[in-house]
Amino acid sequence: MEIVEYSRPRSIDEALRLIRDRGGTPIAGAAWLRTNAKTMKLGVDLSELGLDFIRETASGVEIGAMTSYRRIETSEVLAQRFGGALGAAVCHVVGVQLRNIITIGGTAAGRYGFSDLNTVLAALGAKVVLYPNTVLDFAKYVEAGAEVPFLIEKFLLPARARAAFSQFRISESDFPVLNAAVAKTETGWRIAVGARPAATRLCPRAMAMLGREARPSDAAIAEAAAQATVELRFGSDIRASAEYREAILPALLRRAILEVRG
């Protein structure tokens, strides 16, 4: 990775100014950025902006953009929430040494197809806060991106939701072949599917089939899982064909829904 100029601002206003006015590139963990062959005119290191936090608020949980995967995986606050789905989504990513580096903000900003964490955030109905005060629905943001150069400050998660993450990988620390997350939130059931291999998407019609039902029947679950395969598009890559992904999705979804339903 080539960086012409490097800056490590101490304030988030200064970081945003460098990104907006001087065309700076935000640097989070840099683990993915470093694979980029392009020369970076100005690298803006976000590590000293105080964005490494997980905190409970009156309305839910906030996670700062620079929070590492390892911190998410070992957080007691998160272990007690969402069925541990956030920890389950990050703990497969290579090893502890990489998870001490990579961040939730870099993952969200990249809107990567393979992302496990983005699938859980979408299912939970998380919001992403672009500094200073743009609040976007996370699932919509993954679909559409953000227009101007932006700086992700934090993520807002609901106070309560039951959730589960399920995935299929060829080997433990490889990229996923397919992933899915299911949540029962105050507005009803939510289902997100990622690594298709394209980025995570909600399945609105499958979600509507489960509605707000606290304990959907096994038949309703099977129907919703089948519906998800109809409304999503799948692609082929070196890990699996589109047909294979489509074939395994109902099993991943059934498992996750049953885990949430109990």
Place this chain on the structure above:
Amino acid sequence: MNITMTVNGKLEHLECAPGDMLTEVLRNAGHVEVKKGCDTGNCGACTVLVDGKPVLSCSYLAARADGKEVTTIQGRVEEARRFARFLTAEGADQCGFCAPGFTLTVLAMREELPNPTETDIRHYLAGNLCRCSGYEGQIRAIRNYLEANHE
């Protein structure tokens, strides 16, 4: 650019390009015990501790290590030698290329997890690939090492 970090307890003033990764900068400064395996964040050979936490030096920006404490296997050489005896006893080391990164990760695990189960051990070390050993001997060596430390 110039950066200053404490490497194995000694203050070092180093020069690097803003985009350099820590592996390169440490090796250029003579710390060749830091191994470069895949250089893509997958194998764990390049593991060092930054402020006590294990990180992949191939994926860690050297500029960010400015002002921090970096530990390579040479900084923990006594414990490394002791652990190596357990590896040898199980025939769990062949070419040894993975050993510096692997051993530092084991030492970090010992500090982070008080009583790891076998599942915890396998999970903690999932990012340390070894192309020679087949892992079973390493797992036995770790278990024996942790038990001996408890006694």
